[in-house]
Amino acid sequence: MTAGVLPLTGSAxxxxxxxxxxxxxxxxxPALVLIGVFLxxxxxxxxxxxxxxxxxxxxxxxxxxxxxxxxxxxxxxxxGVLADTVFLGFVTALVCxxxxxxxxxxxxxxxxxxxxxxxxxxxxxxxVGVVIRTFGxxxxxxxxxxxxxALVDLGLAERALTLMNNRFGVTVALVHVFLPFMxxxxxxxxxxxxxxxxxxGRSLGAGRWTxxxxxxxxxxxxxxxxxxxxxxVLAMSAYVTPVMLGGAQVKTMPVLVVQNLIDNFQWPxxxxxxxxxxxxxxxxxxxxxxxxxxxMRGVQ
Amino acid sequence: MSAGRARRGAWLxxxxxxxxxxxxxxxxxxxxxxxxxxxxxxxxAGEFLAFPPQGLSLRWYGAxxxxxxxxxxxxxxxxxxxxxxxxxxxxxxxxxLFFVRHAGRMRETLRMLVMMPLMLPEILTAIALxxxxxxxxxxxxxxxxxxxxxxxxxxxxxFMNVASSLYNFDRSIEEAxxxxxxxxFTVFRRVxxxxxxxxxxxxxxxxxxVSFDLFNMSLLLKGIGMTTLPIQLFDYLRWDFDPxxxxxxxxxxxxxxxxxxxxxxxxxxxxxxxx
Numbered sequence: 001m002t003a004g005v006l007p008l009t010g011s012a013x014x015x016x017x018x019x020x021x022x023x024x025x026x027x028x029x030p031a032l033v034l035i036g037v038f039l040x041x042x043x044x045x046x047x048x049x050x051x052x053x054x055x056x057x058x059x060x061x062x063x064x065x066x067x068x069x070x071x072x073x074x075x076x077x078x079x080g081v082l083a084d085t086v087f088l089g090f091v092t093a094l095v096c097x098x099x100x101x102x103x104x105x106x107x108x109x110x111x112x113x114x115x116x117x118x119x120x121x122x123x124x125x126x127x128v129g130v131v132i133r134t135f136g137x138x139x140x141x142x143x144x145x146x147x148x149x150a151l152v153d154l155g156l157a158e159r160a161l162t163l164m165n166n167r168f169g170v171t172v173a174l175v176h177v178f179l180p181f182m183x184x185x186x187x188x189x190x191x192x193x194x195x196x197x198x199x200x201g202r203s204l205g206a207g208r209w210t211x212x213x214x215x216x217x218x219x220x221x222x223x224x225x226x227x228x229x230x231x232x233v234l235a236m237s238a239y240v241t242p243v244m245l246g247g248a249q250v251k252t253m254p255v256l257v258v259q260n261l262i263d264n265f266q267w268p269x270x271x272x273x274x275x276x277x278x279x280x281x282x283x284x285x286x287x288x289x290x291x292x293x294x295x296m297r298g299v300q
Numbered sequence: 301m302s303a304g305r306a307r308r309g310a311w312l313x314x315x316x317x318x319x320x321x322x323x324x325x326x327x328x329x330x331x332x333x334x335x336x337x338x339x340x341x342x343x344x345a346g347e348f349l350a351f352p353p354q355g356l357s358l359r360w361y362g363a364x365x366x367x368x369x370x371x372x373x374x375x376x377x378x379x380x381x382x383x384x385x386x387x388x389x390x391x392x393x394x395x396x397l398f399f400v401r402h403a404g405r406m407r408e409t410l411r412m413l414v415m416m417p418l419m420l421p422e423i424l425t426a427i428a429l430x431x432x433x434x435x436x437x438x439x440x441x442x443x444x445x446x447x448x449x450x451x452x453x454x455x456x457x458x459f460m461n462v463a464s465s466l467y468n469f470d471r472s473i474e475e476a477x478x479x480x481x482x483x484x485f486t487v488f489r490r491v492x493x494x495x496x497x498x499x500x501x502x503x504x505x506x507x508x509x510v511s512f513d514l515f516n517m518s519l520l521l522k523g524i525g526m527t528t529l530p531i532q533l534f535d536y537l538r539w540d541f542d543p544x545x546x547x548x549x550x551x552x553x554x555x556x557x558x559x560x561x562x563x564x565x566x567x568x569x570x571x572x573x574x575x
Contacts, residue, residue, distance in 0.1 A: 032395075035452075035455075042431065059434065121332055149350065240516070
């Protein structure tokens, strides 16, 4: 912050006081201190922690080494979990896009009286805690759950299907949890497309599919980009849903990280795993943003 | 009337036209189903979390109120959420005032900084804070680390809501008060504050909801005897799977939607900023 502002002199109505910080900076000081001390500093500290040596009976030992990273990057188990986590994020983002686009279109264009209510519907998974949402899917997907009961009772399945403790269950619940993060940016993007463009395209003889492909898709790319990145990152870093619905079968990076931190008490390893995931995520998002950015420039 | 019949006729002749609408409706059902199911099954008279419920009763709410760990966890969550909402609203309101009125060229940087807890994965922030409170000796014996974590995550909600109410603010009203001799603090208390009150209340309520539901932060930063409701529910579901869990979840859901309804009725959801 620029603290060295000259004190006012001259004919001010009230006697000017010397201040080392102009008064209005005090407004923002608490927020900056909070973020600086309890967010920025601790994030740098994760990096330091990831280079610590492991210890027995304590979170970490004195001294530094790159051993944690070497272990992660040379162990096919860790790399497999990392690949699974990225794949889970990718599939979740893709399914969210396919389900979310039509809903976003509807929400952006509808003149229904119930628009506000529909908004609340879309927001509802966000407003209910993640444990509760996942609990809902537990009731639906478990071996003796609502869906399996219905399938067996209606004679559609001979015996209960395995709908959870596998990737399927985790993906379904992740899509549910993060769909709002896809729909909201899409609504904003589609809402800003002039409806006349659609009418013009149609009147010039373009079919619905052509109008979508040539007009909507390119113009809503910013929303698609924002939504997919958000969902990808969120799904990759989700902890509760993979733990509750994945059982022992689905291991993702956040699950491994928490295991290392809480159960094994191996903080340096946990920190290194978390950073490997974060860096992977950042690199992938960066590449993706470059690619979609090039596409968007093509539109303008 | 005739127009309606004509439309219905077209619908019958071209059933494909109805497909998009059906798809959208199905997605809405998908979004709501798990949540509605929990509320429905919490009223189950039977022993199990089975659908359809075997009669309606409030027996599981009775079981919930007799469940000591759940009641204590609800108390802890209410307490933590209240403190976190109060602190983040105060800090966020002040920061929003600076952001809208004085930030100048720092504007984008400041916005990014304050919104950062929303952009960063909650679990990563929780890990960072865990290491930090350990390294600084703050530890998890007190609620401090837990509350700071909740404040960080809820700050963006308070900030966004107050900032958006400051955007459509007619500053000439403040000028008028000042020219009539009001001191800066009086202007703030008597003019500014009442006008941005809707934004502050919305922000505080959302901060409260978000904090009440926060899981990852609490998982890593809770000390002994600081089990919040989401943590308690998570632990409970590992061993038990009965409608008590549905009852406590329903209470939380109903609380949230009551708050949303209140915001919508009294302040208007249009002022809502979520993310």
